[in-house]
Amino acid sequence: MTQFNHVQTAHCESGVISNIFRHYGLQISEPMAFGIGAGIFFGHLPFVKVNGVPGTTYRIWPGAIFSRVCKRLGVKMESRKFSSPAKARQALEEVIAKGIPVGMQSSVYYLPYFPASYRFHFNAHNLVVFGKENGHYLVSDPIMDTVTQIDPESLEQARFAKGFPEPKGKMYYPVSVPGQVDFTGPIREGIKQACHYMLKIPVPFFGVKGIRFLARRVKDYPTKEGDRRAALYLGNIIRMQEEIGTGGAGFRFMYAAFLREAGALLGSQELKDLGTELTAVGDLWRNFAFAAGRVCKARSADNVSYAELANMLLHIADEEEKVFRRLSKVKF
Structure with missing residues (x-):
């Protein structure tokens, strides 16, 4: 089993950044990742309806923090989306078999380890899959206090949920991480x-x-x-x-x-x-x-x-x- 040091964080995207980078020896806190990625923001779009009501956001759009941090710290990432769940599952299996933790975009609604009251249609939740045991994937979800597991069917549903933004099986992982960085x-x-x-x-x-x-x-x-x-x-x-x-x-x-x-x-x-x-x-x-x-x-x-x-x-x-x-x- 791949060893992965799970640390609970406040926010999924900056938490995944911090946890994955630390796995490769690049020490960065969640707030530092959030700040370098210019994550703070505000937007109110009355003409963009989310479940029939105007959308309001207090952070930059999903994915922006990750891409900015990688660019500014010199981290090279492999990022892929897929046309079918079968291809997405095969790609995930191949990468975790090499002992590589994989970040991915998912829908909160289909994550069974969340309490029912917290499961709603939000398709931009980030988590890390770092291995597999007894047919279940091992998950480091940054907003959970410990590592957990998920069955392949639920993970597939979460990775291919419909609605905006469609995850389309998105997965990502570092291919090059500098050991030392001047911040x-x-x-x-x-x-x-x-x-x-x-x-x-x-x-x-x-x-x-x-x-x-x-x-x-x-x-x-x-x-x-x-x-x-x-x-x-x-x-x-x-x-x-x-x-x-x-x-x-x-x-x-x-x-x-x-x-x-x-x-x-x-x-x-x-x-x-x-x-x-x-x-x-x-x-x-x-x-x-x-x-x-x-x-x-x-x-x-x-x-x-x-x-x-x-x-x-x-x-x-x-x-x-x-x-x-x-x-x-x-x-x-």
Whole structure:
């Protein structure tokens, strides 16, 4: 059996990066992977419906963190998708037979080791398969506390789930990993890219502009959508923030941890201080989720409550803008 050191992490994509890279001797924490990959983001797309409600995201799109980290650290990856489950299974068997841990994209809905209440149609969950025993694949799922197993049929369903984004059996694994890396350049590139995405995208749906855009829409939900749909839309914002992967506040906490780690590594007190400030922003997101949850449960909440939620979002946008504008000017 392949030995694989499983470490539980907060988020699947950055967790898989950290666990796989450490397997090959490249020591990198989950927050460092998230920061170098410029994972922090915000987007609200009212015209992109997810299960009938507008989509909200608090992180960059799936796969971007991995590709950016690999490029910036000089890791060469083999990545494949497949036209049929049979071909995907054969390829997986061949790679793990060589003792190579394999990352893959899957649907949470078909992972039987998740509690039923956590299994929903989310097709961008990352995990690692690192061997096979008694006909079951050995799985390091970064959000689980220990390694687990999955039967071939369930894994096949998870790898070929329908819906957006279709995994299409995607699997990936390193073919070349440097033993030593100077993190200074990758940290600088990751911070520069994160600041650009949070501050400079010239459309209103993304970054701090996107948070303000969402605030305006939340304020008008009851009058434009009616009480029932307003509560549905608001509930999805909370769900995307608190239940999908690491969530909005969680991503802020993780990026804050990256800034503190980067500050310690590079001797920058300013980066450490900004990490502390972003942690406070994460607390504001958590407060918003708590207040929004109370409005959803009330059902009959009037427009004043939604207006208060909108003001909370505007305050969050102001605070995030302060952090990223200062971060964009840090010299190291």
